[in-house]
Amino acid sequence: MNAAVLRVPGRIGKAARGHGLAALLLLALCLFGVVEVGRGLYIPAKAAVAQVLLDRAFERSRIDHAPHKPWAWADMTPVARLSVPALGVSRIVLDSGSGQALAFGPTLLPGGAALGQAGTAVVAAHRDTHFRFLRDLKKGDVIFAQTREGVERRYRVTGAEVVRWDGYGVADAPIGERLDLVTCYPFDAVRSGPWRYVVHAQAVTQ
């Protein structure tokens, strides 16, 4: 008995120590999981909140046609608003093509033309936040653009294609006003790949 009794606490003690360590590890795992979920959810939250702030800054810009920073430490300013009435989508476009600006909104790539000018304006955004709607754009859909200079344009989607990130170009010769919306492809991939999805649109008169 004694031996058994003695043996039991020893086993329980060892087991309890083992259980404690396992519990601690598992708790750490849970905590790490929570942190990861939070880190993940922060991205769309930041994207959504930024758009609200950008919208305000853009409204101010539309009044005085001058650039306004959405927040004091921002290194970019809103240049235009793109909207797709059919999908109920409205996005503020930023002027800097750095990865930083992409976190807050679609950005006008410096290599393309300006919106409202001859040539092809190229706007890029994340496929899982601001440009998730590109997958739903169809040929013939109408995209409205409103720049802070007060230019308003109507574009009609002419088609879409998948290109490699380094296999894309815009014509040097201005050939009417065009708009290309670019995002990563495929839309539901977990990691990023070499492919980009490009929606082509052409300015149309009323």
Next chain:
Amino acid sequence: MPHTAVSRSHAIRRALIPAIVLTLGAPAAMVVHATVAAADESAADDAAPQDGPATGTLMLHGQGTAKSLPAVRLGTDMDVTVTGQVARVRVTQAFRNTSDTWMEASYLYPLPQDGAVDSLKMVVGQRVIVGHIQPREKARATYEAAKSSGRKAGLVEQQRPNMFSTSVANVGPGETVLISIEYQAPVAQVNGTFSLRLPLVVGPRYTPPHSLTSEVAVADANAVTAAPVLDPALTGKANPTSISVHLAPGFDVANLISRYHRIDVAGPLADRRVTLADKTVPANRDFVLEWRSASADPDLGLFAQHTAKGDYVMAAITPPANLDGVPRPPREMVFVIDNSGSMGGDSMDEAKASLIHALGTLRPQDHFNVIRFDDTMTRLFDHSVSATPDQVALATRFAESLEAQGGTEMLPALKAALEDAGTGGGNDPDVLRQIVFLTDGEISNEREMMAAIGADGGRSHVFMVGIGSAPNDFLMERMSTIGGGVYTHVGAPGEVAAKMMPLLDVLSHPAVRDLSVRVEGGSLDLTPARMPDVYAGRPLVLVGRSDKLAGTLTVSGRIGGKPWERRVDLASALPSPAIEKLWAHRRITDVEADRALGKLEDAAADTEVERIGMESGIVTRRTSLVAVDETPSRPAGARLTREELPIELPAGWDFGSLFGQDAIKTVPATEGSGDRAAMQAQMLELPQTATGFLGTVGKGLALLLAGMTGLALLLRRRRA
């Protein structure tokens, strides 16, 4: 979006995999990550194979491609009458609207560079509406006004001397509108062979970015590159063309051949009728008909036209070609070969074969160099070198290695060839300096090229060798005329030797030196104003105007060191109804040459061209023909859809190397961006645009799930 459903199930599966694996232990997370990434890449590759159409090539944005047949179908008929040495051609284009909407169609097509368009008729049902000549902007406004008011209208504009466009507005559903234009062009004559060339297609043009300096320049470049190119899979289904030729040259015809099409021939020898054996052919290569005289080769053609405005005369005089006793001085030859994307396919092989053939004829006392260009250029040697067997072998290997790709930046290559003067070959005036240019000439900045030859030509003679099934003959003809050389066309791989031999004979010496022309017993206003160089077997073609045709025309010069003279009695000229228009066309060519040489301001040249065009009623850069049906046909409120009709890809061209599908595949990523930006597109690197937050959230959730499951198990063990 057929991918969506597949991608979504992929995503779910991908999210599940880490969840399941992670319950077995967190340390495996890194491995999983790599697996998912690999699976992702392969899935993406499946979705868009690299060489499939989904890859998308935006390389030639200005000139798109047409994957389907247009709503407005076009059929073309050419009816040619050759009398003497002038061809009168009626081109009838039938625009048939196969859609159920009202259409406006526009078609870009070539005509001979020396053709003068003087008549436009539009046929609507039973009615014929005759077009009128108007200054270009005014004609455009007339057309636009008719178009918006719903009336049928036709407009013929000149985009280049060899490139025209027809626009026709308000073609109703199911309706056919005929546009009939007429032009005349002199028949070319070389070594006793007469040839009639009917160009059927405009090759896609390259526009050098530097030439797009103003809105006018952009509009001009757009006009010549607006037409989409038909997918080769549809060859023969759009723009079928029928041709019939009535050949009455004034002598019995012999050796009548069609270079590139099968023909049927009927009628007496002096009055031949030629039709296509296949009834219609795709408009994808030039039609060339050649014939000789059954008797001795004529060395004189003299035609005149008497009008109320005055008398017009054309004289084609062929000097005797006897080069036997002529010493052959040493030469410095610079070969310039075009290896741009538009040369892809048969053209590149023809160009290489022509160059290699020419290299084989060099003698040790000659000097030579080879320059190749696309949107970059390479000089084989820094300066011209002696044509030793070793150097020639080196140049041959260089030629063999050339591949067609990239844009067509011809100007730097031309300037390099011209500036090389005075080196290598020395400044010895007896050394003939010759530049042989092998190209298809598919560029839109032709005037820059002519200006360069005009300004820096010096003692160099420029010989153009036009390569392919539809080269830009306007550029070739003008560059060789201004450059004091001749133009030769090599249209098929089998022709290389046959066409290069006479050219190389010609290259050895101009046939006549110190050429001069004088008129006695009358006055004559002659074109060309500058006497061209006359080569063996090629006639000197003079066109003149006089109030009253009389007297004799005397052409004199030195052939092989001996004086030579030919007197022509102007009164003996045969009547021809085409000479007045030819004279007007020649005058415009003179004006354009003066403009290219900087002797005439742009505005003054434009005014002069417009004046001649209005006076003679011919289509020029500054004058267009417009026909308007006064009866409104399109109901108010019905929409009008505009369509640029596609053009066929010239035969032997390589669709892939032109539109960049291969360019992307074959150019390694390490090369400079200049090479990759072939065909006038600016490359743009697309940023990484995925936050991957779902992955992070999924990973977090999986870790959380694993932790919680572990804790639950632990808790149950403890309770038990």
